[in-house]
Amino acid sequence: MNVDIGNALASEASPGVSRASLERLDEQVAEAHERIERGMENAEHGYEALNLPERTDPDEIRAAVEPVADAEALVTVGIGGSSLGAATIVDALESDTETVFLDNVDPDWISRRLESLPLEKTAINVVSRSGTTAETLANFLVVREAFDSAGVDWTERTIVTTGDAGPLCDLADRHDLPSLKVPDGVPGRFSALSAVGMVAAAVCGHDLEALLEGAAAERETLAGSLFDCPAYAYGATAYALDQRGAGTNAVMPYAESLETFAEWFAQLWAESLGKDELGQTPVRALGVTDQHSQLQLYRAGPRDKLVTFLIAGTNEDRPIPETQVEDLAYLGDSTLGDLLKAEFEATEASLAAAGRPNVRLEIEQIDEYELGGLLYSMEAACVLAGELYGVNTFEQPAVEWAKKATRGLLGGGEFEEANAVAEKTELRVER
Numbered sequence: 001m002n003v004d005i006g007n008a009l010a011s012e013a014s015p016g017v018s019r020a021s022l023e024r025l026d027e028q029v030a031e032a033h034e035r036i037e038r039g040m041e042n043a044e045h046g047y048e049a050l051n052l053p054e055r056t057d058p059d060e061i062r063a064a065v066e067p068v069a070d071a072e073a074l075v076t077v078g079i080g081g082s083s084l085g086a087a088t089i090v091d092a093l094e095s096d097t098e099t100v101f102l103d104n105v106d107p108d109w110i111s112r113r114l115e116s117l118p119l120e121k122t123a124i125n126v127v128s129r130s131g132t133t134a135e136t137l138a139n140f141l142v143v144r145e146a147f148d149s150a151g152v153d154w155t156e157r158t159i160v161t162t163g164d165a166g167p168l169c170d171l172a173d174r175h176d177l178p179s180l181k182v183p184d185g186v187p188g189r190f191s192a193l194s195a196v197g198m199v200a201a202a203v204c205g206h207d208l209e210a211l212l213e214g215a216a217a218e219r220e221t222l223a224g225s226l227f228d229c230p231a232y233a234y235g236a237t238a239y240a241l242d243q244r245g246a247g248t249n250a251v252m253p254y255a256e257s258l259e260t261f262a263e264w265f266a267q268l269w270a271e272s273l274g275k276d277e278l279g280q281t282p283v284r285a286l287g288v289t290d291q292h293s294q295l296q297l298y299r300a301g302p303r304d305k306l307v308t309f310l311i312a313g314t315n316e317d318r319p320i321p322e323t324q325v326e327d328l329a330y331l332g333d334s335t336l337g338d339l340l341k342a343e344f345e346a347t348e349a350s351l352a353a354a355g356r357p358n359v360r361l362e363i364e365q366i367d368e369y370e371l372g373g374l375l376y377s378m379e380a381a382c383v384l385a386g387e388l389y390g391v392n393t394f395e396q397p398a399v400e401w402a403k404k405a406t407r408g409l410l411g412g413g414e415f416e417e418a419n420a421v422a423e424k425t426e427l428r429v430e431r
């Protein structure tokens, strides 16, 4: 991955960061890098995620999915970090396997998704690091029941990825299901390059080695200066921009297949950095679609945003057919790829001309190698940003509160958080 931070410089944008400030910040980057390397060396919680390119064993993952090698569809049951990494990988890459991610408990939606699947040719991928997440466990029970009702033995078609203990681990043991371990020390949102993200990739027939090799190549770029390391250049620039008022980071890939990447990034950035009243709010956008929806705000609204573009070489192009309509004739000389590129360049320039900070992330094409590198780089950028903010990047205590309240409401134990639901202040306006 390459990064271009030119349009985030104070000479070009407001807010922006001056070259001199970046050089001062680079001293903190050097210290943070030492801390990160130490954490990786000692396999400390969280930092261990950056060791995944060497730790993950593709053969083990392929062996676990062997029993479902005939699958025409894959339903992944997981949420947050146990779903978004896998979804990012399989949505980005071409495959004949139909993939469904059950990461919500909307009953209508779940029923429709299950009805559309050929269950006798469908594999189930259940993922939960803790093995206790209510949404995931509930959805798994619903999926099992659907298989039972269709007369398909779900125990023959299920792969479990979870921690060392917990209800999901017990269930896998009880039914002797093929199971893989969420690696120790790796929080869910940093686990895309482990079994958590790669079981789905394996079922879809993607090149697991290339994903890890791309990540390993980015690991080699981690260095004590943001000017030598694209991942750190991005993390440090986003942090510096936030410090100067860009509290929102709108991530805008220019590829339909990378839309899920923006969702994955949003969890990574929000859960890792959003603590101690600090953090930058990630916003999901998509080029070119959102040029016609959000761009007005980005260019002319409050100066509180960084726009992060992600561009990739297109794998396949398609000419725009010629037409006799005079005003449209110019399109006939171009391809859709040319149009996409021109729209990106025009949008980037339009923000720059209005002095709005933006950063460009570039990958060569959308394939396993580049994708592995992109995911790894963003994780490293996030870990660096966490060091600069001085927050605990690898915890998410604020998420636990609502989890406990939900459990209390459903009679899953005594949780005082559940009382807050009854104590809600109302000021209703009714029709």
Ligand SMILES: O=P(O)(O)OC[C@H]1O[C@H](O)[C@H](O)[C@@H](O)[C@@H]1O
Pocket: 079, 080, 081, 082, 127, 128, 129, 130, 131, 132, 133, 136, 188, 189, 271, 396, 399, 403
């Ligand atoms: O993998 P699980 O334990 O099921 O957790 C799934 C997700 O749920 C939680 O609420 C956390 O905030 C996320 O970081 C996590 O990725």
